Amino acid sequence: xxxxxxxxxxxxxxxxxxxxxxxxxxxxxGWELLDAFYMTVxxxxxxxYDEVHEISKTGRLFTVLLIFFxxxxxxxLAGVVVQFMVEGRMRTIMGRRRLDKKIDRLKNxxxxxxxxRIGRVLCKNLQxxxxxxxxxxKNRELVPVMDEDKVLYVCGDVSxxxxxxxxxxxxxxxxxxVLATDADNVFLVLTARQLNPDLNIVARACxxxxxxxxxxxxxNNVESPYEMGGVSMAQRILRPTVTNFLDLAFAxxxxxIQMEEIPVSPSSALSNVMLKDSGIRQQFNLIIIAIKKSxxxxxxxxxxxxxxxxxxxxxxxxxxxxxxxxxxxxxxLLGG
Numbered sequence: 001x002x003x004x005x006x007x008x009x010x011x012x013x014x015x016x017x018x019x020x021x022x023x024x025x026x027x028x029x030g031w032e033l034l035d036a037f038y039m040t041v042x043x044x045x046x047x048x049y050d051e052v053h054e055i056s057k058t059g060r061l062f063t064v065l066l067i068f069f070x071x072x073x074x075x076x077l078a079g080v081v082v083q084f085m086v087e088g089r090m091r092t093i094m095g096r097r098r099l100d101k102k103i104d105r106l107k108n109x110x111x112x113x114x115x116x117r118i119g120r121v122l123c124k125n126l127q128x129x130x131x132x133x134x135x136x137x138k139n140r141e142l143v144p145v146m147d148e149d150k151v152l153y154v155c156g157d158v159s160x161x162x163x164x165x166x167x168x169x170x171x172x173x174x175x176x177x178v179l180a181t182d183a184d185n186v187f188l189v190l191t192a193r194q195l196n197p198d199l200n201i202v203a204r205a206c207x208x209x210x211x212x213x214x215x216x217x218x219x220n221n222v223e224s225p226y227e228m229g230g231v232s233m234a235q236r237i238l239r240p241t242v243t244n245f246l247d248l249a250f251a252x253x254x255x256x257i258q259m260e261e262i263p264v265s266p267s268s269a270l271s272n273v274m275l276k277d278s279g280i281r282q283q284f285n286l287i288i289i290a291i292k293k294s295x296x297x298x299x300x301x302x303x304x305x306x307x308x309x310x311x312x313x314x315x316x317x318x319x320x321x322x323x324x325x326x327x328x329x330x331x332x333l334l335g336g
Contacts (some may be wrong), residue, residue, distance in 0.1 A: 306331075
């Protein structure tokens, strides 16, 4: 900001000195505006052209004064330009270093590869949780957009393993592949799975036929935005009330209706406690609609005698604040 202010000051000084010189020659020598302006410019520029008219002694003294102003001004202007270039470069370098340090400190974060239309919407929804994110995007024109959205990013091609490693893939919990083509996503999934065998990978498929290839490459889940969009539109026709309720539960538009899944930690006070004894309904006014067991089986509308065990995932509906309180009890580490 200081260097930008100096540039503005330099521009104003240019107008001031040129105006002063032009007015001075017009007043002292009685020259026309164009002749006075021309004489001021060649004097400040020290180019050595001939004087436009015969000049008086007073005019010569004024010219000497103007030369001192001109030389001093150009020295100042050169310093301002160099400062602007150096500071701009330094801001870029220091900003990148700050980003790298923040990324280096992350653990169990998520890497989103691609910051196009889908990638940006995806990141905005994930940030509501909030979750730690790192974006990898090769299009440098999107850097200002990522800065505006306040996401950590690595600007580079995901086909280069160095960029994945720089994004902390070996410490990451999950990766989302939303590149432009299925071929790019398949290659990315193969590379990511090789670098981190335990990574949870979600991939986008533009073509339905590519789903099998992405799963074979190592993706845990594959989604087709076009297929999902068609199913969603059909459900809005068949079950409009249900879809409206789900919109409210997932879109963060209302704090009194939210749906959340909460893993049960072994250190939880409710581990090995029956639902009827947990006090979830009485204390938090929440509805438990399902419990996912550690073997991936799903208990819908569990009975009041269902035992909550470590490794289960509780799916609850209710107010956002109460869901957060339940999260603090079921998984203290996650809640903190």
